[in-house]
Amino acid sequence: MRVSSGSIAVLVALLLPAAAFAEGEPSSIAKLVVTGEGDKAEVRIDGTFNIPTYSIDSQSDGKQVVIQVADSVLAADGLQVQGAARPIARTTASTTAHGVRIVLNLTRSATYRARSESGHIIVSLDTTPAQAAEPVMQPTAASGPVHVKYVGLERRNGRERVIVELDRPAEFRILPGSTGPARMDIEHAALGAGVNSRVPGDASTLVRAVNVKSGADRVSLEVEATAGSSTTAVREGNRIVWLFAGDPAPQEVKRQIRTVARETAVQVDGHEVAAFLSDIPLQVGVAKSDRRFSGRRIDLDFKDADIHNILRLLSEVGNVNVVTADDVSGSVTIKMRGVPWDQALDVILTSKGLGMVRRGNLIRVAPQAVLEKEREMAIQREKQRLELAPLETRLIPVSYATASDLSARAQDLLSPRGKVAVDQRTNILVARDVAESLDNIEELVRSLDSQTPQVLVEARIVEATTSFTNEFGIQWGGDAVMSSATGNSTGLVFPHDLTIAGGATDGQTPTTGLSPFGTASNPNFVVNFPAPAGTGRGAAIGVSMGALSGNVNFALRLSAYETTGQVRIISAPRILTLDNKAATISQGTSIPYSQVGVQGVQTAFQDAQLMLSVTPHVTSDGAVAMIVNITRNEPNFNQTSARGDPTILRRQANTNLLVQDGHTAVIGGIYTRNTGHGLDQIPVFGDIPILGVLFQHHTQRDARNELLIFLTPRIVNRTEALSH
Secondary structure, three states: OEEOOOOOOEEEEOOOOOOOOOOOOOEEEEEEEEEEEOOEEEEEEEEOOOOOEEEEEEEOOOOEEEEEEEOEEEOOOOOEEEOOOOOEEEEEEEEEOOEEEEEEEEOOOOEEEEEEEOOEEEEEEEOOOOOOOOOOOOOOOOOOOEEEEEEEEEEEOOEEEEEEEEOOOOOEEEEOOOOOOEEEEEEOEEEOOOOOOEEEOOOOOOEEEEEEEEEOOEEEEEEEEOOOEEEEEEEEOOEEEEEEEEOOOOOOOOOOOOOOOOOOOOOOOOOOOOOOOOOOOOOOOOOHHHOOOOOOEEEEEEEEEEHHHHHHHHHHHHOOEEEEOOOOOOEEEEEEEEEEHHHHHHHHHHHOOEEEEEEOOEEEEEEHHHHHHHHHHHHHHHHHHHHHOOOEEEEEEOOOOOHHHHHHHHHOOOOOOOEEEEEOOOOEEEEEEOHHHHHHHHHHHHHHOOOOOEEEEEEEEEEEEEEEEEEEEEEEEEEEEEOOOOOOOOOOOOOOOEEEEOOOOOOOOOOEEEEOOEEOOOOOEEEEEOOOOEOOEOEEEEEEEEOOOOOEEEEEEEEEEEEEEEEEEEEOOEEEEEOOOOEEEEEEEEEEEEEEEOOEEEEEEEEEEEEEEEEEEEOOOOEEEEEEEEEEEEEEEEEEOOOOOEEEEEEEEEEEEEEEOOOOEEEEEEEEEEEEEEEEEOOOHHHOOOHHHHHEEEEEEEEEEEEEEEEEEEEOOHHHHHOO
16 A cells, blocks of 8 residues: 555554454554665564554655554553664654554655554655656647546445546536436547446346447446435546445435536545534634635526525536525525626525535535534534543654743643643653644644754955045245355445345255255255155255355255055954844954043053844745844054044944845945145245246145945755755
8 A cells, every 4th residue: 555645544453353462451562673775764663463453644744654553552661763764864652542653754755655464564665756747637629538448337335336437537427317327427528449338237236237328529327226326426536436325215306416526536435425514613714795706607587486496506507516404495586697606695695594514516505593503512522522532641852942932832732631841851842632732732843843044144344445645845945145244245335235045944844955065054945845755755856056155055956745555455254143143253452541530540441343243034935134233443543632542443334134045245335535636835926827836835635445345144054944
């Protein structure tokens, strides 16, 4: 038997007595042996049973296989697990009120086969990825007709079945015969080769014969059955199974009912009795004002029509089966145009104080008060069942989360009789409740107990600075002496002696280069606009002229200075943290400075550091949302306080953003540019064309600074964290 992942439980109950054991004594399970290689594994459960009674259930889309062994207990020293296989991640076992419950947690979805032997239950697992199923093609003119490959009869479980095999699924309808044979019409179908036109049955059974006829674009099957037999048709893949069973109650009225097979049809092995009322309390549905109707639009115009006839009409239009209760009666006067048939049904039932319960294509109509009373009774039955159900104790291990955190969420799933505790040492939830609540709690823990995503956040802070400074200066001056001492007086009474000299002398003016014998002691500059020139910077040239007697002197000094600088700084802090957990990384220096207070001069420290602070959150689609704070501070010794303490250059970015895993985002940038042009000159003389440069000093400055911040998040354990 091979059951796909996600299928319902398959019950194997062999009720033959075990001669080797005393009656009523539970069997013991002591060992579980795991073997296998690759994507396949085999699990063997060894117990002291001869013919076991067990069930197997596939849960969590095939990632978990639950084996329930009835009338058994675990050995005194627990279940010994031997061997290992790659498909099986973890194995747990517990004793419940119904027997032993063994849970196989798999690495991925699997299919399984199960068989039993004397003293063993063997389960074969296969996690090989299944091939994608081809889409079901509905019969159309383009795809061609459906071919009937086989028609046969068989008897099973006291009922008789007409088996129709097709090459692909097809729509069909059944017309139970009230005066003649029952008929099945398969639309858009044709008979295949080798199909008999008549399949005879046993004269002593319900079905005496099946006549197969081929008509225009359809195949009809007429079944000669015993009067009073009931029929039900279901589809199993490419097969149609038409079941016939005896009806002990005489039928007073037989009506023609049209049914259409759907893709959701499943095999029915029990009695075909329509269960109009579920055995669990019904949930509150959508309010009538918010309902959406999608049925075919129809026109209705009736006066004093019997409600049963109206319901029969809507049954034909909607291709549904309608069953009315005995206390449904009355007449309806209605006129509608272009109204969906399901909305018309809802309005008619509401106007007559009726309600309906729908299961697939079966609709039961009864007074609203009756349906509400049935719902209340169903709720009471469910409450009584929970109050009388036996309690079980189950140990639920927690791997990645904290058991105390999950305990609060598990409380919401407990029944009034249940309770949950936490074992802090082993990080295990100890739950005691009915089996349904324990299954819900275990499913909740499986969903929440997953690896927390880890995010590596890397920031790059790039700074680029460019500076340019250019200065040009000139210095010139001299002196002339006319006096008796030098023998060149003016010859006048006044002024008899005359001395003319430049007055731009401050004692600090650089005069190197003006004299071949050293530094001129008194250059007597008329224009004194020098550019910075000295060791390691700038350039200057001096010219000095004078008379032999030293009565007339002239000095000229030209100086120029230009500097260009480029600086690039890259800072790349990175930090690893868990989802929704804040993390900070920093690097820097503490700058001491003096504080004057009541207690005197004290030394304090100011931090200048590079810091990255981030709180990431991983979304379900693999993106990363982050709250980011990036700070880069550094001391600036070019600008100091009066006591010589440096100032702090601050650069900071604080933002929220969403970035895909592994992508890089520019979260901010600052660009500054400072330009300046300075001109120092002698009034009037500096404005003279061409000759004005002899009375001017030029300065040109250009400084550019650019700051860019890049951020790249990477989910380290993406496969494990996002697979749940």
